[in-house]
Amino acid sequence: MRLALRELVRRPGRFVTATGILTLIAILLMFLGGLLDGLIRTSTGAVRAQDVDAIVFSESSQASFLRSRIEPATRAEIDRLEVVSETGGLGVVQLGARVPGNGPRDLANVAVWGYELAPIGVPDPPAAGEAWADEILKSDNVEIGDQLLVGPARTPITVVGWVENTSYNGQSGLWTSVDTWRSVLTANRPDAALADGVFQAIVVRGTGGDSATMIAAIETTSGDGVIALTVQDAINEIPGVTEQQTTFNQILGVTVVIALVVIALFFALLTVERSALYGMLKAIGARSRTIFAGLVAQAVVVTLIAAIIAGLAVIALDLLIPPGSIPLYISASRIITSIVLLLFAAVVGCAFSLRRVLGVDPASALGSSQ
Amino acid sequence: MTNSALHMSNVRKVYRMADTEVVALDHAELTVASDEIVALVGPSGSGKTTLCSIAGGILSTTEGSVTVGDEEITAYSDKQLTVFRQNQVGFVFQSVNLVPFLTARENLLVVDELGRREGKPARQRADRLLEELGLTDRSKNLPSQLSGGQKQRVAIGRALMNEPKLVLFDEPTSALDTELGSQVMELIRSEMKSRGTAAIVVTHDERITAYCDRTVHIIDGVLAA
Numbered sequence: 001m002r003l004a005l006r007e008l009v010r011r012p013g014r015f016v017t018a019t020g021i022l023t024l025i026a027i028l029l030m031f032l033g034g035l036l037d038g039l040i041r042t043s044t045g046a047v048r049a050q051d052v053d054a055i056v057f058s059e060s061s062q063a064s065f066l067r068s069r070i071e072p073a074t075r076a077e078i079d080r081l082e083v084v085s086e087t088g089g090l091g092v093v094q095l096g097a098r099v100p101g102n103g104p105r106d107l108a109n110v111a112v113w114g115y116e117l118a119p120i121g122v123p124d125p126p127a128a129g130e131a132w133a134d135e136i137l138k139s140d141n142v143e144i145g146d147q148l149l150v151g152p153a154r155t156p157i158t159v160v161g162w163v164e165n166t167s168y169n170g171q172s173g174l175w176t177s178v179d180t181w182r183s184v185l186t187a188n189r190p191d192a193a194l195a196d197g198v199f200q201a202i203v204v205r206g207t208g209g210d211s212a213t214m215i216a217a218i219e220t221t222s223g224d225g226v227i228a229l230t231v232q233d234a235i236n237e238i239p240g241v242t243e244q245q246t247t248f249n250q251i252l253g254v255t256v257v258i259a260l261v262v263i264a265l266f267f268a269l270l271t272v273e274r275s276a277l278y279g280m281l282k283a284i285g286a287r288s289r290t291i292f293a294g295l296v297a298q299a300v301v302v303t304l305i306a307a308i309i310a311g312l313a314v315i316a317l318d319l320l321i322p323p324g325s326i327p328l329y330i331s332a333s334r335i336i337t338s339i340v341l342l343l344f345a346a347v348v349g350c351a352f353s354l355r356r357v358l359g360v361d362p363a364s365a366l367g368s369s370q
Numbered sequence: 371m372t373n374s375a376l377h378m379s380n381v382r383k384v385y386r387m388a389d390t391e392v393v394a395l396d397h398a399e400l401t402v403a404s405d406e407i408v409a410l411v412g413p414s415g416s417g418k419t420t421l422c423s424i425a426g427g428i429l430s431t432t433e434g435s436v437t438v439g440d441e442e443i444t445a446y447s448d449k450q451l452t453v454f455r456q457n458q459v460g461f462v463f464q465s466v467n468l469v470p471f472l473t474a475r476e477n478l479l480v481v482d483e484l485g486r487r488e489g490k491p492a493r494q495r496a497d498r499l500l501e502e503l504g505l506t507d508r509s510k511n512l513p514s515q516l517s518g519g520q521k522q523r524v525a526i527g528r529a530l531m532n533e534p535k536l537v538l539f540d541e542p543t544s545a546l547d548t549e550l551g552s553q554v555m556e557l558i559r560s561e562m563k564s565r566g567t568a569a570i571v572v573t574h575d576e577r578i579t580a581y582c583d584r585t586v587h588i589i590d591g592v593l594a595a
């Protein structure tokens with residue numbers, strides 16, 4: 001092992017190519033992972049921010065806000081349950097918004113939310129006609145104090161503060177009082193207008209017990225049929241989320257396999273090149289295990305260096321890319337997961353050289369004079 | 371028997387290939403006393419390397435028994451042979467001898483790293499050997515920075531690092547010119563004699579035999595004094 005690590009230090013040149021290629025692969029892996037995380041966040045942030053134990057939709061809605069209707073009577077029934085401590089109305093409408101100073105066709109995509117229970121990071125509902133805006137709108141040149149004209153009816157909404165990470169379906173959150181939301185809905189989507197007291201969904205906080213019990217209680221109590229979902233389940237029901245995840249994870253899987261193949265080929269070549277040296281070392285008493293451990297140590301160090309360079313590169317990239325332009329989200333957990341996957345690929349890649357290492361004959365060290 | 375470094379009795383080695391058999395060694399009887407230097411001389415393909423490999427615990431015999439010091443290694447498993455090679459024998463190979471990315475001193479210490487892991491005593495022994503071999507000022511040089519004779523001296527030091535009972539030299543002077551070859555042989559002789567270590571020196575150069583106590587000839591796998 002010491003021998004192998006010394007080789008890395010003394011002859012870095014022979015590992016540069018492999019490190020370079022692995023760095024590029026690692027950047028790809030982390031970048032794609034960051035893109036997936038970013039996409040998921042911009043399509044689910046508003047739901048993820050709900051600081052509640054369950055979100056209740058009408059049964060036929062398939063957990064779609066736009067298709068869901070909860071009547072005041074249903075909400076009252078839920079409110080009466082022992083296991084429920086608090087409920088809040090929730091609704092959304094997705095529209096284009098005109099930003100002062102931008103061209104007439106340069107619309108910002110917004111999701112106007114009406115809420116009663118404040119989501120994580122969002123203050124209590126602002127005054128009528130005002131909204132907390134997701135900071136992604138900064139990339140549309142929105143500033144605090146701007147009056148956005150929302151939807152075909154050009155309903156005015158004034159931005160009074162910023163909130164983070166509350167996008168929905170890729171559209172930036174505008175968080176308003178339920179009355180403001182209801183009037184935006186009526187003016188711009190008359191087909192989907194809702195009477196006073198009617199919401200698309202009800203968010204529920206429990207009394208601290210098991211959320212599965214509470215969800216079962218809600219679903220059995222309600223007369224006209226509702227489905228109650230945990231926040232995570234509601235996120236998974238957002239159209240496209242699981243599909244995005246599956247597709248990206250397949251691409252990430254292929255990337256890891258490519259890393260594995262690169263490592264396997266590189267170290268297989270190195271092993272072939274070193275077989276005379278390995279033969280000599282075995283003749284003077286090196287065990288195959290020691291030699292193979294050295295090989296794995298080299299692969300792990302090379303991969304770790306590549307992964308760390310890639311991690312720094314991706315963090316730099318994240319800082320360089322203006323927020324809102326592409327949905328890149330780089331997190332420590334994504335970088336660490338990528339590093340672990342690459343190290344796994346390194347060890348498995350080396351395993352392909354194990355047979356050759358075992359097969360090196362110490363007798364080959366003697367008498368190559370013929 | 372306890373007084374000999376090597377005792378080979380009725381050793382036979384057959385290489386089996388797909389459809390042929392090569393008898394590389396036949397009824398070999400050889401005893402090397404504990405401080406004796408034996409020259410093993412024979413033409414190419416006569417079985418010299420095979421004999422050394424068997425004596426050094428690299429190959430096992432087809433028939434017969436092999437004892438090195440007071441260890442009978444005939445029936446040893448690969449694992450036991452590895453430990454045996456770490457502790458009981460030294461090798462100077464003909465071609466690849468040194469690890470190219472290690473300094474002269476580190477090449478000696480490899481033996482300790484792979485085997486006993488003594489640490490400080492091994493480092494002291496390495497420094498003493500380098501001094502004896504006239505390599506003190508070369509100890510931090512890589513093999514590529516050493517001359518052929520210096521490399522061979524490093525290899526001799528490496529072979530002595532584990533304080534072996536028996537050192538096997540496979541054509542130790544074949545890559546050197548006559549004068550350097552004589553110098554290296556003198557060095558081998560003085561190192562062996564000062565330690566009382568036995569050696570087998572494989573060669574097909576009759577001049578080398580002058581530095582040895584005894585010469586054994588081998589032809590077609592058969593030994594003759």
Ligand SMILES: Nc1ncnc2c1ncn2[C@@H]1O[C@H](COP(=O)(O)OP(=O)(O)O)[C@@H](O)[C@H]1O
Pocket residue numbers: 367370385386387392393394412413414415416417418419420421
């Ligand atoms: N691994 C092997 N497989 C088959 N035949 C071998 C092998 N090694 C050596 N031989 C044969 O055994 C004989 C003795 O070889 P060797 O001991 O290498 O002789 P020397 O070292 O004297 O040149 C030769 O005929 C050689 O071809």
Ligand SMILES: [Mg+2]
Pocket residue numbers: 366367368369370418419
């Ligand atoms: Mg030979």
